[in-house]
Amino acid sequence: MGKMSVNLCGIELDNPIIPASGTFGFGYEFAELYDINILGTFSFKGTTKEARFGNPTPRIAECTAGMINAVGLQNPGVDKVIGVELPKLAKCFDKKVMANVSGFSVDEYVYTCEKIDKCDQVGWIEVNVSCPNVHGGGMSFGTSPEAAAEVTRAVKAVTTKPIIIKLSPNVTDIVSIAKACEAAGADGISLINTLLGMRIDLRTRKPIIANKMGGFSGAAIFPVAVRMVYQVAHAVDIPVVGMGGVSTAEDVIEMMLAGATAVQVGAANLVDPFACKKIIEALPAVMDKYGINSLEEIIKGVK
Amino acid sequence: MKDTLFTIKSNRLIAKNTSECVLVGDTSDISASGQFVNIKLDGFYLRRPISVCNVEGDELTLIYKVVGKGTEVMARTPVGESWLVLTGLGNGYDLGRSGNAPLLIGGGAGVPPMYLLCRKLAAEGKKCTVILGFGSKDEVFYEEEFKALGADVYVTTVDGSYGIKGFVTDAMDGIDYTHFYTCGPEPMLKVVYSKSTTGGSFSFEERMGCGFGACMGCSCKTITGYKRICKEGPVMQKEDILWEK
Numbered sequence: 001m002g003k004m005s006v007n008l009c010g011i012e013l014d015n016p017i018i019p020a021s022g023t024f025g026f027g028y029e030f031a032e033l034y035d036i037n038i039l040g041t042f043s044f045k046g047t048t049k050e051a052r053f054g055n056p057t058p059r060i061a062e063c064t065a066g067m068i069n070a071v072g073l074q075n076p077g078v079d080k081v082i083g084v085e086l087p088k089l090a091k092c093f094d095k096k097v098m099a100n101v102s103g104f105s106v107d108e109y110v111y112t113c114e115k116i117d118k119c120d121q122v123g124w125i126e127v128n129v130s131c132p133n134v135h136g137g138g139m140s141f142g143t144s145p146e147a148a149a150e151v152t153r154a155v156k157a158v159t160t161k162p163i164i165i166k167l168s169p170n171v172t173d174i175v176s177i178a179k180a181c182e183a184a185g186a187d188g189i190s191l192i193n194t195l196l197g198m199r200i201d202l203r204t205r206k207p208i209i210a211n212k213m214g215g216f217s218g219a220a221i222f223p224v225a226v227r228m229v230y231q232v233a234h235a236v237d238i239p240v241v242g243m244g245g246v247s248t249a250e251d252v253i254e255m256m257l258a259g260a261t262a263v264q265v266g267a268a269n270l271v272d273p274f275a276c277k278k279i280i281e282a283l284p285a286v287m288d289k290y291g292i293n294s295l296e297e298i299i300k301g302v303k
Numbered sequence: 304m305k306d307t308l309f310t311i312k313s314n315r316l317i318a319k320n321t322s323e324c325v326l327v328g329d330t331s332d333i334s335a336s337g338q339f340v341n342i343k344l345d346g347f348y349l350r351r352p353i354s355v356c357n358v359e360g361d362e363l364t365l366i367y368k369v370v371g372k373g374t375e376v377m378a379r380t381p382v383g384e385s386w387l388v389l390t391g392l393g394n395g396y397d398l399g400r401s402g403n404a405p406l407l408i409g410g411g412a413g414v415p416p417m418y419l420l421c422r423k424l425a426a427e428g429k430k431c432t433v434i435l436g437f438g439s440k441d442e443v444f445y446e447e448e449f450k451a452l453g454a455d456v457y458v459t460t461v462d463g464s465y466g467i468k469g470f471v472t473d474a475m476d477g478i479d480y481t482h483f484y485t486c487g488p489e490p491m492l493k494v495v496y497s498k499s500t501t502g503g504s505f506s507f508e509e510r511m512g513c514g515f516g517a518c519m520g521c522s523c524k525t526i527t528g529y530k531r532i533c534k535e536g537p538v539m540q541k542e543d544i545l546w547e548k
Contacts (some may be wrong), residue, residue: 025517030517053529054522057520057522057523061510063348064348067349069520071518074522074529219348269517270349271513272343273517
């Protein structure tokens with residue numbers, strides 16, 4: 001194993017860097033910019049049973065050190081993801097990819113996960129129970145331990161690959177939800193999804209985003225993410241994938257010290273398409289600076 | 304697509320709330336008129352997408368409306384400073400559709416991309432007619448620059464303080480054209496769409512996250528499916544446009 005490699009639910013990653021779902025498409029567009037095989041893996045665009053256009057525009061609002069998005073899970077639907085997107089990805093990515101699945105009922109999660117579980121290219125299935133953008137959608141599953149556990153159990157019953165439940169931070173007690181998912185059979189937890197946010201245009205006095213509210217991400221949310229990763233990683237015995245505002249190699253180390261086995265990078269990819277490449281290239285020097293011989297050794301290393 | 308440093312050679316106000324900035328850097332990925340660049344500014348999380356006005360050698364000219372905090376910072380940035388600029392974004396205009404007598408219609412902040420388009424069409428020997436629309440006289444820019452390219456130029460102002468009183472569409476009557484290219488505010492594009500008698504190329508604007516197709520922030524519905532304004536656009540063909548949001 002290399003200095004930067006980590007083991008995520010039984011699959012070794014060359015490094016812990018994973019572009020987050022919704023910021024990296026299905027990978028092949030970034031492959032025009034750099035060899036995406038340098039990544040640990042990446043989490044592909046949130047996939048649902050049916051094709052979705054998502055929310056009306058504007059879908060984006062800028063914030064101090066961050067942004068709000070209300071894309072609304074635009075995706076071509078699971079059949080086209082498997083039939084069109086994954087074959088395109090196969091031409092430029094040799095590693096196992098992390099699938100990302102959303103749904104609006106337990107049956108939809110089951111339907112989509114069962115199909116994706118049969119894809120050899122997929123290493124893990126990340127189940128999004130927390131997308132805050134869709135009315136009456138994923139939000140309700142991620143905000144109650146019972147509902148999150150119900151999705152976890154149902155998905156586990158029809159799949160063989162590791163199931164990572166992606167949690168919403170917009171809850172009163174994230175630890176109880178993480179523990180409920182673990183008890184229901186989850187193989188890992190990823191967090192945090194975006195924080196529900198809103199901006200108002202002073203000239204029009206209307207919300208900037210057509211959907212009024214959206215998911216707040218970017219460097220500004222990093223401390224919230226570190227806190228929640230710390231809380232969850234110290235309460236469960238399954239691996240935790242940390243994300244939320246990670247922008248630098250130092251952020252990656254901090255997230256791993258808090259308890260993350262692997263680290264996702266989201267909004268940073270949208271500001272700098274080379275963000276993950278730069279972080280991976282910077283990691284060895286930052287490890288040296290802080291006397292870190294192996295990244296595996298620092299997971300949950302906070303004193 | 305490249306992300307490289309550009310150095311500011313000049314940056315000056317050329318009309319009311321309108322700045323022209325000439326940057327020097329690696330322009331090799333800018334392949335068509337109608338494309339845009341995305342500029343990283345210190346202190347702002349997202350980049351500023353700005354349409355390409357002109358490219359000659361390693362010089363890139365941008366003209367932008369000063370409308371918010373980001374463009375205010377851009378307008379204040381002194382000569383000699385540098386910005387990180389993503390270049391080669393968007394599809395751009397297809398010169399092959401022009402026919403012999405193309406009509407170019409730009410409104411306000413939609414005027415700049417018409418310049419490089421006009422220069423390229425003129426270089427191919429096309430007889431260009433250009434309509435430039437502004438709010439009032441103090442907002443008018445680049446009339447002489449378009450004339451210098453050999454184009455027939457009409458200027459409209461909404462308040463009638465300069466040129467033809469009214470909107471760009473009030474100048475379209477009586478002009479014979481083989482194809483039109485247009486960029487401007489959406490209400491203007493809709494009227495051009497209704498009034499036009501040939502095929503046309505429309506350039507659209509939307510709030511963007513990344514500007515290169517990753518975030519799906521600027522998607523729109525078209526006759527042939529969902530498209531990202533930053534990637535499959537910003538230029539869409541008349542026959543592909545769906546106006547409903």
